[in-house]
Amino acid sequence: MCPRDWHPYHDKCLHLSQTSGPWSEGLTYCSVKEATLLLIENEEELRFIHDFSGRKRQQFFIGLNYVPLEKTWKWINGSILNPDLLRIMGTEEDNSCAVISQKEVFSDFCSSDNRWICQKKLNHDCNPCPDS
Numbered sequence: 001m002c003p004r005d006w007h008p009y010h011d012k013c014l015h016l017s018q019t020s021g022p023w024s025e026g027l028t029y030c031s032v033k034e035a036t037l038l039l040i041e042n043e044e045e046l047r048f049i050h051d052f053s054g055r056k057r058q059q060f061f062i063g064l065n066y067v068p069l070e071k072t073w074k075w076i077n078g079s080i081l082n083p084d085l086l087r088i089m090g091t092e093e094d095n096s097c098a099v100i101s102q103k104e105v106f107s108d109f110c111s112s113d114n115r116w117i118c119q120k121k122l123n124h125d126c127n128p129c130p131d132s
Contacts, residue, residue, distance in 0.1 A: 001122050008122060009048060014038065015118040016053070016060065023097040026061045026116030027076070035120035037063030038100075039075050046086055046105075053117070054102025060117045064088075064098035065110060073098065 002013035017029060023037075030037050040046050040062065053060050063076035066088075073081035073088055081088070088098055090107035097110040100117070108114065 006120070007052070009045070009052075011122050012119045013122050014049075014052070015120075016058070017115045017118070020113050020115045022112065023061045023065065023110040023114075023116075026114075026118075029116055030118035033118055033120070035118040037061060037076055038117040038119045039063050039077060040086065040100075043085065049100055049117070050102055053100055057102070058115055059099045059101040059108075061108075061114045062098050062100050062105070062117055064105075066092050066094070066096035066107065068094045 002008045006013040006015045008014075013035075015033065015035065017026070019029070021029075026037055038049070038060075040049060064073055064081060065076075066072070067074050071092070073092070075081065086105050088107050089104050090096075092107060095110045096107045098105055099108045099112075099114055
């Protein structure tokens with residue numbers, strides 16, 4: 001149900017990039033694939049992503065960055081991070097973006113060189129789905 005090189009998870013298709021760059025490049029990379037940077041919605045998904053990214057022994061930008069004017073972490077859809085869902089390790093400052101690894105979610109400079117996790121809605125309508 002997901003395009004080639006994408007992995008199904010509930011109603012999402014997830015993609016781990018092979019390339020790396022700053023967070024803003026990840027936004028563009030995912031957008032070109034008609035997707036967004038990952039939005040983690042619950043603890044079960046968080047555990048899955050820790051395991052999923054851990055198998056690659058990499059760290060990945062997700063769709064979460066720090067907004068200094070509001071002094072809060074925000075997802076790219078505009079919603080505020082629920083601190084009960086996940087804790088961001090490290091500093092909260094201008095140019096801070098969230099990175100997930102096998103063990104934790106931490107703050108890194110948005111300009112740092114990391115890979116990304118993209119998500120798109122699982123397409124139940126196509127069979128087979130076109131590659132993208």
